Amino acid sequence: GQQLNQSPQSMFIQEGEDVSMNCTSSSIFNTWLWYKQDPGEGPVLLIALYKAGELTSNGRLTAQFGITRKDSFLNISASIPSDVGIYFCAGQKGGANSKLTFGKGITLSVRP
Amino acid sequence: ETGVTQSPTHLIKTRGQQVTLRCSSQSGHNTVSWYQQALGQGPQFIFQYYREEENGRGNFPPRFSGLQFPNYSSELNVNALELDDSALYLCASSLSGARGEKLFFGSGTQLSVL
Numbered sequence: 001g002q003q004l005n006q007s008p009q010s011m012f013i014q015e016g017e018d019v020s021m022n023c024t025s026s027s028i029f030n031t032w033l034w035y036k037q038d039p040g041e042g043p044v045l046l047i048a049l050y051k052a053g054e055l056t057s058n059g060r061l062t063a064q065f066g067i068t069r070k071d072s073f074l075n076i077s078a079s080i081p082s083d084v085g086i087y088f089c090a091g092q093k094g095g096a097n098s099k100l101t102f103g104k105g106i107t108l109s110v111r112p
Numbered sequence: 113e114t115g116v117t118q119s120p121t122h123l124i125k126t127r128g129q130q131v132t133l134r135c136s137s138q139s140g141h142n143t144v145s146w147y148q149q150a151l152g153q154g155p156q157f158i159f160q161y162y163r164e165e166e167n168g169r170g171n172f173p174p175r176f177s178g179l180q181f182p183n184y185s186s187e188l189n190v191n192a193l194e195l196d197d198s199a200l201y202l203c204a205s206s207l208s209g210a211r212g213e214k215l216f217f218g219s220g221t222q223l224s225v226l
Contacts, residue, residue: 003154042116042202042217043155088154099145099168100215102154 004089006103013079015112021087022073023103029091032065032072033100037086046087047074079110115139116205116218124224125193133188133221137205143167144186145215146178149200161186162208190223198225 005024013019023032031050035043047058049065049072056063062075072089086107090100115138125131137144143162147155157170161180175191184205190197200220207214 003156009152041219042204044217045215090154099157099160099170100147100155102156104152104154 004091004101004103006087006089006106008106009104010107010109012109012111015079015081015110017079018075018077019079019108020073020075021106021108022071023089024071025091025101026070027093028069029093029101030069031092032063033090033092034061034063034072034074035088035090035102037088037105043088076108079108081110081112084108084110116203116216118201118203118218118221120221121219122222122224124226126226127193127195129193129225130189130191131193131223133190133201133203133223135186135188135203135205135218137184137186137203138216141205141207141216142184143206143208144180144184145204145206146186146188147202147204147217148172149202149220150196151199155202158188193225195225198223 033048034046036046037043047056047063052069053067054065060077064073086105088105089103092098117136119134145160146158149155158172159169160167164180177189179187200222202217202220204215204217
C-alpha cells in the first residue's frame with residue numbers, strides 16, 4: 001500500500017545536537033502527524049498539523065506542514081538519550097475518522 | 113499509558129491456522145482501527161469499526177475480518193495464516209469524529225507465523 005517517504009532509514013547523532021527529519025508524499029494530505037515508537041510499544045503522537053504552512057512546537061520538538069501539503073518536517077533540538085526510538089510521519093487525507101497513512105520510519109540513535 | 117489494551121502480547125501460529133486478536137478500547141471511545149506493522153515498516157491500515165460495523169478497509173484480503181462488540185471492544189480474525197502475516201498488529205481507539213491526533217494505540221500483538 002501507499003506509504004509516505006522517509007529517509008534515511010537510520011540517523012546517529014551526538015547528545016545535545018539538533019536533528020531534522022522530513023517526510024514527503026506524491027499526493028496531498030489534509031493532516032500531518034508525527035509519532036514516536038519505542039520497542040514493544042505502539043506509536044505515541046508527538047505533534048499534529050492541520051494547515052499548510054503551520055509550524056507547531058511541543059517542547060524541544062518543532063514540526064511544519066509543508067505549503068504544498070505534500071511534505072512535513074520534524075526538528076528535535078538539544079537531543080537527549082530518551083529521544084532514541086523510531087519516528088514515523090503519518091498523513092490523513094479525508095475526514096476526521098479517515099485512515100492514517102504512515103512512512104517507514106526513521107530510527108534515531110543518540111550517542112551520550 | 114493510553115488505556116488501549118491488546119491481548120495476547122505475543123502469539124506463535126503455523127501456516128494455515130486461524131488466529132483471533134483482541135482489543136479493549138479506551139474508556140469513552142467508540143471507534144476501533146486495526147493496523148498491521150511488518151518488521152521495518154510503518155503501520156498499514158487494515159480496517160476500522162464503528163457502531164459494530166466495518167467503516168473503511170485497507171488493501172487486505174477477506175481472510176482478515178473483524179468484530180466490534182456493544183462495549184466497543186474489538187477482535188481481529190485472520191484465517192488461513194500465511195508466513196507474510198507475521199507482524200505486529202496494532203489496535204487504535206478513538207471517538208467518532210475525532211481527527212488523527214485523537215487516535216490512541218495499544219502496545220500491539222506480535223504474531224509469528226511459522
